[in-house]
Amino acid sequence: MANDPISQFKIQTLFPIEVGGMDFSFTNSSLFMVATVAAASAFLIFSTSGRGLVPGRVQSVSELAYEFVAGMLRSSAGTEGMRFFPLVFSLFMFVLVANLFGMFPYFFTVTSHIIVTFCLAMLVFLTVTIYGLMRHGTKFFHLFAPAGVPPVLLLIVAPIEVVSFLSRPISLSVRLFANMLAGHITLKVFAGFIVTMGAAGGIGVAGAILPLGMTVAITALEFLVAFLQAYVFTVLTCMYLNDALHPSH
Amino acid sequence: MAGNAEHNTELGIPAEEHGAGFPPFDATTYSSQILWLAITFGFFYWIMKNVAVPRIAGILEDRKDRIAGDLSEANRLKDETDAAIAAYEQALAEARNKAHGIASETRAKLKADQEARREKAEADIADKLKAAEAHISGIKTEALSQIGDIAGDTTSALVEQLMGKAPTKTDLTKALKSAMD
Numbered sequence: 001m002a003n004d005p006i007s008q009f010k011i012q013t014l015f016p017i018e019v020g021g022m023d024f025s026f027t028n029s030s031l032f033m034v035a036t037v038a039a040a041s042a043f044l045i046f047s048t049s050g051r052g053l054v055p056g057r058v059q060s061v062s063e064l065a066y067e068f069v070a071g072m073l074r075s076s077a078g079t080e081g082m083r084f085f086p087l088v089f090s091l092f093m094f095v096l097v098a099n100l101f102g103m104f105p106y107f108f109t110v111t112s113h114i115i116v117t118f119c120l121a122m123l124v125f126l127t128v129t130i131y132g133l134m135r136h137g138t139k140f141f142h143l144f145a146p147a148g149v150p151p152v153l154l155l156i157v158a159p160i161e162v163v164s165f166l167s168r169p170i171s172l173s174v175r176l177f178a179n180m181l182a183g184h185i186t187l188k189v190f191a192g193f194i195v196t197m198g199a200a201g202g203i204g205v206a207g208a209i210l211p212l213g214m215t216v217a218i219t220a221l222e223f224l225v226a227f228l229q230a231y232v233f234t235v236l237t238c239m240y241l242n243d244a245l246h247p248s249h
Numbered sequence: 250m251a252g253n254a255e256h257n258t259e260l261g262i263p264a265e266e267h268g269a270g271f272p273p274f275d276a277t278t279y280s281s282q283i284l285w286l287a288i289t290f291g292f293f294y295w296i297m298k299n300v301a302v303p304r305i306a307g308i309l310e311d312r313k314d315r316i317a318g319d320l321s322e323a324n325r326l327k328d329e330t331d332a333a334i335a336a337y338e339q340a341l342a343e344a345r346n347k348a349h350g351i352a353s354e355t356r357a358k359l360k361a362d363q364e365a366r367r368e369k370a371e372a373d374i375a376d377k378l379k380a381a382e383a384h385i386s387g388i389k390t391e392a393l394s395q396i397g398d399i400a401g402d403t404t405s406a407l408v409e410q411l412m413g414k415a416p417t418k419t420d421l422t423k424a425l426k427s428a429m430d
Contacts, residue, residue, distance in 0.1 A: 010272045011275065011278040023280050024280060026281075027282075029282055033285050033286060033290075034285075036293075037289045037292060040293065041293060045296075045301055045304070048308060051307070055308075062301075066302070066306070085302060086294065086298035089302055090294045090297045112273065113273045114274070115278075115279045116282055116286055119282075119286050177273065
């Protein structure tokens with residue numbers, strides 16, 4: 001395995017598949033997508049298979065995740081927003097488990113690729129836009145004209161609202177991607193310092209304690225970031241879904 | 250190995266990886282990633298929507314129902330207890346009222362009885378008093394009627410002593426009558 005901080009994000013083809021000149025190979029990224037889905041599904045299904053009235057430890061973890069996402073969605077989009085619950089819950093669990101999987105050494109981080117986070121963000125964006133248009137028709141565009149703004153100001157406000165609406169999938173995807181990427185690069189760089197300094201021997205070995213401490217601290221931070229970014233992604237999804245449900249607000 | 254690592258880090262992206270550049274921006278991998286993301290996430294969404302979410306929702310719903318059921322059962326039992334306590338208190342109040350009634354009735358009866366006896370005793374005493382009074386007045390009249398005779402005898406004796414001769418019965422009676430009136 002290469003030791004530069006970028007090579008951990010390299011896509012490696014495991015089973016080459018090519019259809020019509022397009023590369024659909026099963027890669028290490030695909031493998032970890034499958035692993036993420038398998039682990040998350042298996043956990044949620046097996047932990048709740050007992051259907052205990054009084055939950056056991058694992059069952060309460062699943063219930064906690066459910067209640068956590070349900071609370072988020074309900075508080076930002078209301079009970080009406082609960083129709084999107086399976087989507088929001090899937091997004092949260094997928095991003096969270098993918099992020100946490102990335103914390104294992106030698107594991108590939110699915111969410112460290114912009115295309116993956118962008119696709120997820122587009123899924124949210126398209127859901128919001130299509131559902132909003134289907135449900136409210138042209139009233140959906142009230143989203144760009146906030147109530148109580150004088151008509152003169154609308155000339156300025158409306159374009160800003162349009163731009164901010166259109167940039168949502170970018171900000172949503174870049175935030176997640178950049179956080180995962182930066183965190184993993186930082187970890188790798190600090191871990192690389194330990195090896196480099198340790199190889200120098202003597203004072204180097206003693207000095208390597210500093211990057212070692214940093215690596216431990218950053219690892220803890222990255223676990224927090226892994227959860228936090230999944231949370232942020234989900235909470236923003238909930239707020240965007242609220243726009244689809246109540247565009248006049 | 251360590252030296253090699255340092256070397257690579259210093260150099261950045263090694264020559265052998267050129268063309269790919271920064272992996273997340275390598276557009277040649279996008280088609281595969283999009284496809285596999287669609288497959289895996291689509292499958293995950295299906296599982297969540299049809300299995301995991303309904304199941305967890307069901308568990309939480311069952312628990313909520315059970316708690317609500319237990320609470321309403323507890324409320325029902327509490328209401329029953331309250332009703333029983335109210336019935337007991339009412340019975341107690343009734344019994345108390347009844348006891349009070351019996352006591353006052355008995356008291357009234359005893360009082361009336363006593364009153365009757367007292368009245369009877371008073372009437373008896375009044376009768377006896379009357380009889381005694383009649384007796385006394387009889388004796389008195391008798392005594393008074395005898396006073397005339399005694400006075401006559403005494404007068405006749407006195408007159409005889411003074412005059413030497415006893416007065417006639419007629420004169421005596423006349424004199425006595427005038428003196429006594």
